[in-house]
Amino acid sequence: MSIPLLDLKAQYLTIKDEIDQAIHEVLDSSVYILGPQMKALEKEIAAYCGTEEAVAVANGTDALVLTLKAFGIGEGDEVITTPFTFFASAETIAQVGATPVFVDVNPVTLNMDLNQLESKITPQTKAIIPVHIFGQMLDVERVMEIAARHDLKVIEDAAQAIGAEYRGQKAGSLGHAATFSFFPTKNLGAYGDAGMIVTNDKDLASQLRMLRFHGCQTKYYHEKIGYNSRLDEMQAAILRVKLRYLDQWNEGRRERAKVYDQLLADTKIQPPGLDPLATPIYHLYVLRTEERSTLMERLKAGGVANAIYYPVPLHLQRAFRNLGYKMGDFPVAEKACEQALAIPCYPELSLEQQHEIAAIIKG
Ligand SMILES: *Cc1c(COP(=O)(O)O)cnc(C)c1O
DSSP states (O other), X not given: OOBOSOOHHHHHHHHHHHHHHHHHHHHHHTOOSSOHHHHHHHHHHHHHHTOSEEEXXXXXXXXXXXXXXXXXXXXXXXXXXXXXXXXXXXXHHHHTTOEEEEOOBOTTTOSBOHHHHGGGOOTTEEEEOOBOGGGOOOOHHHHHHHHHHHTOEEEEEOTTOTTOEETTEETTSSSSEEEEEOOTTSSSOOSSOOEEEEESOHHXXXXXXXXXXXXXXXXXXXXXXXXXXXXXXXXHHHHHHHHTTHHHHHHHHHHHHHHHHHHTTTSSOBOOOOOTTEEOOOSXXXXXXXXXXXXXXXXXXXXXXXXXXXXXXXXXSGGGGGGOOOTTSSHHHHHHHHHEEEEOOOTTOOHHHHHHHHHHHHO
């Protein structure tokens, strides 16, 4: 028996006819860049998230870079984010020339610790990038209140959280802007790279549309230095099919998470920590254990894929050594990096497989 962390082939087979047809329609139209599929996807994602605007770009990393640029953030500015996230959340801050400033995470949810956030704000701070880690939203309204007191922008990094909610409000609908990644393994994944920014700010959206297309509003008339960052028609057509299944798939992930929570209840394994006001979508089911390496060996021997998210907190990454952080600066994030382990959690995973996995975990 062998169980992967995510089974993209099994998912494809459930929607093969629709996907194949969507791809053939793009081939028949032979329009590949900045076409009707991308525009339709933008409308559908905006409607799904409950925002006025959505701007499609090449990937989730570019979504962050273009948003920071559109807000005029660069050299001399500071942007606050968390050290317990994928590298891109902070890499992009450095890419635009600004300085990433980290704040430790909440020990239960592993999202940014909002009790510590305000203490990191300085006169140089221009923005906050909270990350909805593993698909559980944090309280963006509270981040917005803090931001309002200091005139800061809030960019939700919702790369792992499309469809997640907080007090019934969707990820991406509460910040000044929010970014999504449709990398193939995200819970809404393309068959290549793709990303999106959502916002209610019309001016920001038009800036972003210029930035993704070489700074043009009209072709060959360049208003500013931009980028080449588009979501192509093939990926847009695929994502439009998959978006129709997203709620069903997210519900499937939640059901499987609940099964794990119950199966592992009488063990020393710590299940994902929840905020009672959040409705997570379990981009990953990440448990915590003090005996991670022995658990990993048992899972491997039993043919169950597993992965560490994340092995190194961002403040201790070599690429950020110039920032001068050291071990001990963010103890909660550091401890999470020693204990966190993702196990298979996706809608095609059977109850039988979950029982097998739980039996292996219990030893
Ligand atoms: C995946 C991810 C990104 C980057 O998205 P790409 O599409 O891979 O560029 C950014 N932030 C977080 C939290 C992510 O998980």
